[in-house]
Amino acid sequence: MLPCWHCPIACRRDPVAMLPDWFTPDSHPAPPPAPLFDWLCAEGSLTQRLTEAGNQDFHVQLLEQCQQPARQDEALALAVQLNEAVWAREVLLHTDGAARVFARTVAPLSALGSAAMELNKLGTTSLGHLLFRNPQISRGPIEISQYPAHWLPAEYKANGLWARRSHFSDGQLQLLVCEVFLQGWPCAGT
Ligand SMILES: C=C(O[C@@H]1C=C(C(=O)O)C=C[C@H]1O)C(=O)O
Numbered sequence: 001m002l003p004c005w006h007c008p009i010a011c012r013r014d015p016v017a018m019l020p021d022w023f024t025p026d027s028h029p030a031p032p033p034a035p036l037f038d039w040l041c042a043e044g045s046l047t048q049r050l051t052e053a054g055n056q057d058f059h060v061q062l063l064e065q066c067q068q069p070a071r072q073d074e075a076l077a078l079a080v081q082l083n084e085a086v087w088a089r090e091v092l093l094h095t096d097g098a099a100r101v102f103a104r105t106v107a108p109l110s111a112l113g114s115a116a117m118e119l120n121k122l123g124t125t126s127l128g129h130l131l132f133r134n135p136q137i138s139r140g141p142i143e144i145s146q147y148p149a150h151w152l153p154a155e156y157k158a159n160g161l162w163a164r165r166s167h168f169s170d171g172q173l174q175l176l177v178c179e180v181f182l183q184g185w186p187c188a189g190t
Contacts, residue, residue: 017150021072022143035186040144047128049179053190054095060124061092077176080108100185102152104178112172131168141168147180158183171176
């Protein structure tokens with residue numbers, strides 16, 4: 001896996017660019033209304049829910065999978081040093097004919113263990129299949145925040161989009177999965 005160190009241009013130009021501010025859904029001072037709030041809080045597989053909501057028209061677009069420096073919020077959540085190399089995977093989750101969610105998953109290199117090979121060959125298979133089919137893996141509490149536009153892929157940049165994140169762990173492996181709902185999702189009735 002090749003390291004690919006890069007800092008978003010907006011971040012270099014504006015050191016006080018917005019950073020996420022993570023809260024548990026119940027403690028957020030200004031949470032979004034339903035149905036988005038319900039999508040943010042749902043504990044089950046997002047892959048499965050998107051598949052069902054989009055009439056089985058679901059696929060994963062792999063954007064990047066490489067080593068990257070841990071961002072500030074990730075370093076705090078994973079108890080690693082700021083800018084320490086982490087395993088990072090960024091994807092777009094498409095359903096019902098369009099990209100609906102941007103997901104970024106990071107893991108400390110030291111915690112990848114025997115899962116490394118499986119993770120590195122995931123390709124366009126959803127990580128959700130791996131996480132939710134393994135009874136050893138459990139999910140930690142969900143946190144929500146608005147997400148910095150400059151951390152989104154160019155085509156999907158927008159201010160104020162809502163994200164959620166949570167840990168998945170089997171005791172050794174530690175993954176921090178962050179999912180950002182893109183403009184237009186959820187559609188009415190989903
Ligand atoms: C965690 C899940 O897996 C999804 C799939 C991902 C991937 O393939 O990289 C990333 C995050 C998730 O949105 C899920 O389905 O809930």
